Amino acid sequence: MTATLYGFCAAVLVGLGLFGLIVHPQPLRKILAFNLIGGGVFLLFGAVARRGAAAGFGGDPVPQALVITGLVVAFAATALAVALLLRLTGAARQAGLRSDG
Amino acid sequence: MSFDIGLTLLVLAVAAWTIAARETFVAVVGFVAYGLLLAFVWVRLAAPDVALTEAALGSGLTGGLLIGASSRLRRSQSPAAEEAPGVVLKAAAAVLSILVSAGLAAIVLLLPDPAPTLAPQAAASIAATGLGNPVTAVLMAYRAIDTLLEIVVLLLALVGIWSLAPDRDWGRRLDRRGSTDPVSVLTFVAQLLVPVGIIVGIHIFWVGSVAPGGEFQGATILATMWTLASMAGLVSAAAVTRRWLRLVLTIGPAVFLAIGLAGFALAGAFLAYPKSHAKLMILVIEIPVTLSIAATLALLVAGPPERARQ
Amino acid sequence: MSLVLNVLSVLAVCAGAFFFLAGTVGLLRFPDPLCRLHALTKADNIGLGLVVIGLLFRAASPLTALKHVGVWLLVLLAGATVTQLIAHIARPSGPRA
Amino acid sequence: MADFLFAAAGFVLAMVALGLVRVLRGPSEVDRIMAAQLVGTGGIAALLLLAEATGSPAAVDVALILALLAAFVSVAFVTASSRSEVDGT
Numbered sequence: 275m276t277a278t279l280y281g282f283c284a285a286v287l288v289g290l291g292l293f294g295l296i297v298h299p300q301p302l303r304k305i306l307a308f309n310l311i312g313g314g315v316f317l318l319f320g321a322v323a324r325r326g327a328a329a330g331f332g333g334d335p336v337p338q339a340l341v342i343t344g345l346v347v348a349f350a351a352t353a354l355a356v357a358l359l360l361r362l363t364g365a366a367r368q369a370g371l372r373s374d375g
Numbered sequence: 376m377s378f379d380i381g382l383t384l385l386v387l388a389v390a391a392w393t394i395a396a397r398e399t400f401v402a403v404v405g406f407v408a409y410g411l412l413l414a415f416v417w418v419r420l421a422a423p424d425v426a427l428t429e430a431a432l433g434s435g436l437t438g439g440l441l442i443g444a445s446s447r448l449r450r451s452q453s454p455a456a457e458e459a460p461g462v463v464l465k466a467a468a469a470v471l472s473i474l475v476s477a478g479l480a481a482i483v484l485l486l487p488d489p490a491p492t493l494a495p496q497a498a499a500s501i502a503a504t505g506l507g508n509p510v511t512a513v514l515m516a517y518r519a520i521d522t523l524l525e526i527v528v529l530l531l532a533l534v535g536i537w538s539l540a541p542d543r544d545w546g547r548r549l550d551r552r553g554s555t556d557p558v559s560v561l562t563f564v565a566q567l568l569v570p571v572g573i574i575v576g577i578h579i580f581w582v583g584s585v586a587p588g589g590e591f592q593g594a595t596i597l598a599t600m601w602t603l604a605s606m607a608g609l610v611s612a613a614a615v616t617r618r619w620l621r622l623v624l625t626i627g628p629a630v631f632l633a634i635g636l637a638g639f640a641l642a643g644a645f646l647a648y649p650k651s652h653a654k655l656m657i658l659v660i661e662i663p664v665t666l667s668i669a670a671t672l673a674l675l676v677a678g679p680p681e682r683a684r685q
Numbered sequence: 686m687s688l689v690l691n692v693l694s695v696l697a698v699c700a701g702a703f704f705f706l707a708g709t710v711g712l713l714r715f716p717d718p719l720c721r722l723h724a725l726t727k728a729d730n731i732g733l734g735l736v737v738i739g740l741l742f743r744a745a746s747p748l749t750a751l752k753h754v755g756v757w758l759l760v761l762l763a764g765a766t767v768t769q770l771i772a773h774i775a776r777p778s779g780p781r782a
Numbered sequence: 783m784a785d786f787l788f789a790a791a792g793f794v795l796a797m798v799a800l801g802l803v804r805v806l807r808g809p810s811e812v813d814r815i816m817a818a819q820l821v822g823t824g825g826i827a828a829l830l831l832l833a834e835a836t837g838s839p840a841a842v843d844v845a846l847i848l849a850l851l852a853a854f855v856s857v858a859f860v861t862a863s864s865r866s867e868v869d870g871t
Contacts, residue, residue, distance in 0.1 A: 280419070281480070282483060284483075287390055290390050291390075291394070292472045292475055296468035313390075317416065320416070322490070323420070326492030330498070333422055334494045335493075338424060338510050338513075342424060342589075343514070343591075357535075360678065388799075401805070407818060427847060442859050564762065564763070568762065695783075701827065702797075712817060733823055740830055743783075749842060752842050753842070755849075759850055764819070764823070766853065768819075774863060
């Protein structure tokens with residue numbers, strides 16, 4: 275029951291993130307929205323893991339381990355995206371406005 | 376149950392507001408709160424290991440990264456780049472998002488009832504390794520190859536970030552949030568927190584073999600402490616060309632790979648551990664891996680080397 | 686004996702919850718940022734402290750108790766320093782000497 | 783007793799939700815960051831209560847991490863904004 279509830283939560287989160295990803299013009303907001311989608315997908319994994327509780331564990335440890343690696347990789351991807359974005363705006367500023375670097 | 380319903384509504388409200396907020400900074404603060412609430416959700420879903428990871432990453436490094444980025448972008452944002460999408464596009468996006476959500480919700484409802492589970496196999500790998508924490512057993516034994524590849528992915532992301540540095544800045548010291556801040560309270564808090572944080576990080580890493588915790592959580596805390604120390608100007612940033620830095624970054628995957636290859640000789644398969652020494656070998660892998668992950672995460676936050684901004 | 690401990694625990698947790706209520710009300714109702722900072726520190730330090738004390742009456746092991754106290758001390762440290770840092774920004778002229 | 787602790791956790795979490803309104807309304811960035819700090823503290827208290835109510839000791843570790851990192855985001859905010867002052871507008 276708890277798993278189903280949070281499964282619904284995950285479904286709505288993915289929808290919200292998708293909406294933000296399409297609608298927002300600023301790249302940083304797109305990165306945030308993408309992370310929201312990621313959170314929803316991880317939560318879906320969590321719901322599935324909770325349903326798979328067996329062998330004396332509160333949840334299936336395999337999806338849980340996948341989510342842990344996923345969280346760290348999602349962070350790395352976010353950091354890469356932010357670095358790209360900052361470099362891009364830096365280059366745009368130097369090209370467009372007068373350079374005061 | 377009502378607690379869970381309230382928590383769900385809270386998570387959704389914060390997420391909606393992260394999307395709807397007009398200012399980027401507000402959205403970033405909302406996203407940090409969202410990470411905190413997700414840690415709650417993971418506790419409720421009986422996934423304490425994930426809750427630890429989410430708490431360490433979501434309320435620490437991710438928040439710092441995004442706040443830094445939003446404050447730098449605000450100074451250099453050209454208003455022309457912000458054309459709002461039309462009503463038609465918004466409506467289409469809303470319809471698409473609702474369809475996707477409905478589809479996922481239907482999938483959640485239609486999940487097979489005796490839920491398929493890999494827990495018995497994971498339990499078997501616990502027995503084989505002598506570890507007490509099923510998630511660590513999965514990460515280090517049952518699906519060790521995923522973990523190895525993930526660490527390589529982290530390094531690749533770092534290489535990607537470093538490759539963004541202009542040629543003239545390569546080899547300079549990383550411009551961390553320098554010690555230009557004269558407010559000495561910052562130095563004080565960093566001096567107190569960093570040692571405590573290192574102890575907590577090592578503790579979380581160490582209990583990972585028997586209780587929730589492990590190398591990712593511990594490494595994230597260590598990386599946050601490093602970032603905090605450099606934000607306060609306690610440690611000076613290293614140039615990315617330094618040999619010791621490269622060594623710390625690569626020693627984890629190198630040891631992991633070496634022991635994995637040794638598995639062919641010792642136990643007959645890649646990443647297989649000999650039965651008698653499984654726990655010891657996992658520990659031998661985990662220590663350098665933790666150091667490497669911590670260094671990689673901290674450098675990911677630091678970004679590409681660039682000139683000091685004066 | 687355990688009844689007394691339970692009662693003490695309930696009292697302390699209730700008092701802590703009250704301080705969180707007070708802090709939140711202050712955060713919402715007080716007129717300017719520095720007043721709100723004041724409300725915030727009350728909630729931080731006393732509310733959490735009382736909750737921790739309440740839970741200490743029920744602590745299963747010394748390590749758990751130590752962790753609870755550690756959590757409180759860390760939050761005290763963070764609250765004391767961060768509010769000061771933030772107050773520097775909230776008041777553009779900086780602190781009065 | 784567990785029910786009481788559960789209810790207390792829910793109450794503190796509700797206070798956190800109200801505090802989020804301040805993050806929403808602002809008006810200044812300082813208000814937002816401060817409210818985020820309160821959200822963190824309330825979250826820590828709720829987690830400790832939840833850990834005791836449901837008997838999951840790992841939640842105490844989660845609270846410990848949150849307490850350790852409570853200062854981090856605010857420090858990042860302060861350094862970022864003092865940097866933007868140094869850089870000039």
